Amino acid sequence: MQRIPISTGAPYEVLVGQQLLEQAGTLIEHVVSFQKAVIVTDDKVAPLYLEKVLASFSDQYHIEVFVLPNGESSKCESELFRLFSFLCEKGLTRTDLLIALGGGVVGDLCGFAASCYLRGIPFVQIPTTLLAQVDSSVGGKTAIDLPQGKNLVGTFYQPKLVLCDTDTLNTLEPADFAGGMAEVIKYACIADRALFDTLHEPLSDERLVHIISRCIEIKAQVVAVDEHDTGLRMVLNFGHTIGHAVEKYHHYTDYTHGEAVAIGMVKILTLAAAAGYCPASFADEVEALCKLHHLPTVCDVPEEELFAVCGLDKKNAGDTIRIILLKTIGEASIVPMKHDRFRDFLKGN
Ligand SMILES: NC(=O)c1ccc[n+]([C@@H]2O[C@H](COP(=O)([O-])OP(=O)(O)OC[C@H]3O[C@@H](n4cnc5c(N)ncnc54)[C@H](O)[C@@H]3O)[C@@H](O)[C@H]2O)c1
Ligand SMILES: [Zn+2]
Structure with missing residues (x-):
C-alpha cells in the first residue's frame, strides 16, 4: 500500500493499494472519531462493493446507506436536498x-453535502473509478451541476482520508477505464517522463498502484501550491479547453470526459506544433500512447466551429484565454492568448 500525504490547509493522506475496501472501517476509525456514518453511493456501485465496506466496520458503529441513481444527472440540487433530508432524519x-x-x-x-450540512461535517472518499482515484477525489473541489451548466455550485473542502482500492477498477466499463487513462496520460505529459514511459508497458496490479500513486503525487504537488485554483492548478487543464469543446459539441453523450480530453490533448499539441511551439514528433508520441490505451484522438469538431464551441465568441475580442502548452514532457506553461490570436491558432496559424 502506498501512502501519499496531501499538504493542504487541513492535511490528509491518500492510500492506494489492493484490498483496501476490506480494511476500510479499520483505516477510517484510525483517522476520524465518529458515532454514526452515512455511506453515499450509487445503484451501480452498491451491488458491487457496499457489502464489503459495511463488513469492514466493527459493530460499535451505526452505519446508514444513501443510494443515488448512477450517472451525472444525480449531481443535482434535488438529490442533494434528498441527501440533506436523509441526514436530518438519521440525526447526523x-x-x-x-x-x-x-x-x-x-x-x-457527497463532498459538497459534507461541506454544507451543519456548516461542515467530516467526510472520507472511497473513489471507485480511475478518474475519481487520480483526479476528482484529490484536491478538495466539490460541486453539483445546475440546469445552466456543470459544477456551477461548489466548495473547496478537504476529506479526512482517501482510500483508492485498485481492485475496484476491474469492474469498470472499458470506456470509463480508458477515460481515466486519458487523465493519467495528462499527468505524465505535464510532469513526468518516467511515468510516460511506464504507460507503454503492460498493466499489472503493482504497476497500476504505482501509476495511480504517481498521478496523485503530481496533483498533490500542484494543489499544495494552489489549493484554491488561482494559478498553477491551471496546468491540470492541459487538453481540457478543446476537450470541453468536444464534449459540448457532442452534447455530453458520445464521449466520456476523459475520451474528449485525449482528443483535446492531441489536437492542442498538433496546433502547437503547427505554430512552432513544440516538435510535431511530440504530438505524434502522445497520440500513439492515447491509441495504445484505446482512446480516440481525432477531433471531429469542424475547424471553423471550434472557436465558437470553446465558448469564446460571445466575449470581447480583446479578452485573453490562458491555454496550457507543452514544449515537451514535463515542460508545461500557461500561455495567455488574445482571443483573436487563439482563433488563428485554432486554424493552424
Ligand atoms: N472534484 C474534482 O476535482 C473533479 C475532477 C474531475 C472530475 N470531476 C467530476 O467527476 C465526475 C465524473 O466522474 P466519473 O467518471 O467517476 O463518473 P461517475 O461517478 O458517473 O462514474 C462513471 C460510471 O461508472 C460507475 N462505476 C463507478 N465505479 C464503478 C466500478 N468500480 N465498477 C463499475 N462501475 C462503476 C458509476 O456508477 C457510473 O455509472 C463528473 O461529474 C466531473 O465533473 C470532479
Ligand atoms: Zn479532466
Whole structure:
C-alpha cells in the first residue's frame, strides 16, 4: 500500500493499494472519531462493493446507506436536498461522518453535502473509478451541476482520508477505464517522463498502484501550491479547453470526459506544433500512447466551429484565454492568448 500525504490547509493522506475496501472501517476509525456514518453511493456501485465496506466496520458503529441513481444527472440540487433530508432524519451531527463510495459524481455531491450540512461535517472518499482515484477525489473541489451548466455550485473542502482500492477498477466499463487513462496520460505529459514511459508497458496490479500513486503525487504537488485554483492548478487543464469543446459539441453523450480530453490533448499539441511551439514528433508520441490505451484522438469538431464551441465568441475580442502548452514532457506553461490570436491558432496559424 502506498501512502501519499496531501499538504493542504487541513492535511490528509491518500492510500492506494489492493484490498483496501476490506480494511476500510479499520483505516477510517484510525483517522476520524465518529458515532454514526452515512455511506453515499450509487445503484451501480452498491451491488458491487457496499457489502464489503459495511463488513469492514466493527459493530460499535451505526452505519446508514444513501443510494443515488448512477450517472451525472444525480449531481443535482434535488438529490442533494434528498441527501440533506436523509441526514436530518438519521440525526447526523457534526461529530458523525459521511463516506463517498463511488465515482466522481458520488464524490463531488457527497463532498459538497459534507461541506454544507451543519456548516461542515467530516467526510472520507472511497473513489471507485480511475478518474475519481487520480483526479476528482484529490484536491478538495466539490460541486453539483445546475440546469445552466456543470459544477456551477461548489466548495473547496478537504476529506479526512482517501482510500483508492485498485481492485475496484476491474469492474469498470472499458470506456470509463480508458477515460481515466486519458487523465493519467495528462499527468505524465505535464510532469513526468518516467511515468510516460511506464504507460507503454503492460498493466499489472503493482504497476497500476504505482501509476495511480504517481498521478496523485503530481496533483498533490500542484494543489499544495494552489489549493484554491488561482494559478498553477491551471496546468491540470492541459487538453481540457478543446476537450470541453468536444464534449459540448457532442452534447455530453458520445464521449466520456476523459475520451474528449485525449482528443483535446492531441489536437492542442498538433496546433502547437503547427505554430512552432513544440516538435510535431511530440504530438505524434502522445497520440500513439492515447491509441495504445484505446482512446480516440481525432477531433471531429469542424475547424471553423471550434472557436465558437470553446465558448469564446460571445466575449470581447480583446479578452485573453490562458491555454496550457507543452514544449515537451514535463515542460508545461500557461500561455495567455488574445482571443483573436487563439482563433488563428485554432486554424493552424
Ligand atoms: N472534484 C474534482 O476535482 C473533479 C475532477 C474531475 C472530475 N470531476 C467530476 O467527476 C465526475 C465524473 O466522474 P466519473 O467518471 O467517476 O463518473 P461517475 O461517478 O458517473 O462514474 C462513471 C460510471 O461508472 C460507475 N462505476 C463507478 N465505479 C464503478 C466500478 N468500480 N465498477 C463499475 N462501475 C462503476 C458509476 O456508477 C457510473 O455509472 C463528473 O461529474 C466531473 O465533473 C470532479
Ligand atoms: Zn479532466
